[in-house]
Amino acid sequence: MTGKKERSLQQLAEKIAVCQKCPLFKNGRPVAGQGQPSKRLMMIGEAPGYHESVQGHPFVGRAGRLLDDLFTLINLKRDQVFITNILKHRPPNNRDPLPQEVKTCRPFLDQQIKIVNPRLLITLGRFAMEKFIDNAKISQIHGQARWVDWFDERLLVLPLYHPAAALRSNFIKDLLEKDFLKINNILDSLDKKGKEEGNSLNNQTKGDVDDQLKIF
Numbered sequence: 001m002t003g004k005k006e007r008s009l010q011q012l013a014e015k016i017a018v019c020q021k022c023p024l025f026k027n028g029r030p031v032a033g034q035g036q037p038s039k040r041l042m043m044i045g046e047a048p049g050y051h052e053s054v055q056g057h058p059f060v061g062r063a064g065r066l067l068d069d070l071f072t073l074i075n076l077k078r079d080q081v082f083i084t085n086i087l088k089h090r091p092p093n094n095r096d097p098l099p100q101e102v103k104t105c106r107p108f109l110d111q112q113i114k115i116v117n118p119r120l121l122i123t124l125g126r127f128a129m130e131k132f133i134d135n136a137k138i139s140q141i142h143g144q145a146r147w148v149d150w151f152d153e154r155l156l157v158l159p160l161y162h163p164a165a166a167l168r169s170n171f172i173k174d175l176l177e178k179d180f181l182k183i184n185n186i187l188d189s190l191d192k193k194g195k196e197e198g199n200s201l202n203n204q205t206k207g208d209v210d211d212q213l214k215i216f
């Protein structure tokens with residue numbers, strides 16, 4: 001059965017499919033996102049690459065296979081996470097996103113976040129991290145969950161290295177694996193705290209959950 005969140009995401013994907021707000025629409029098929037929103041887990045990468053654009057799905061190819069291995073490591077199925085990117089269309093030659101492109105495409109991502117209402121939002125790589133955390137280096141804060149202000153709400157953001165970076169460096173791959181292993185602990189901790197208080201996570205105070213997260 002398709003739920004309200006799935007329908008809203010599908011409607012948004014239909015808008016993304018016809019978007020021409022920036023020149024990137026000329027670079028092939030957009031990738032709106034993939035995965036179920038019901039677990040309220042969200043993962044954000046940078047932009048589709050060639051293979052993603054051809055298939056219309058995020059994280060295919062070698063980086064996608066590594067991501068699948070990482071999900072297996074923590075007994076999570078890929079489709080239990082809603083995965084998307086900062087940009088929905090592919091930049092030419094896989095160059096870095098331009099600030100104006102990020103700004104123009106941002107309302108789509110913001111709406112996706114609103115719909116999914118993630119209890120944990122995982123950013124992959126520097127560009128996704130920078131959308132939520134200012135003046136930080138991924139080498140210094142990877143694997144450290146933190147609350148960030150987002151419009152009138154707060155999001156729990158876990159910045160991780162991008163799988164493509166892990167493919168280029170075994171050192172980063174080890175770090176990414178170690179950081180991935182923290183995901184279930186963070187979720188368990190949030191669930192435990194929510195059950196104890198009989199409240200949803202969103203009703204907890206920042207201090208409550210910060211205390212829980214100190215153990216990571």
Ligand code: SF4
Pocket residue numbers: 016019020021022023024025030087088089090104105108
């Ligand atoms: S990248 Fe984003 S803003 Fe640009 S055309 Fe695609 S969907 Fe529209």
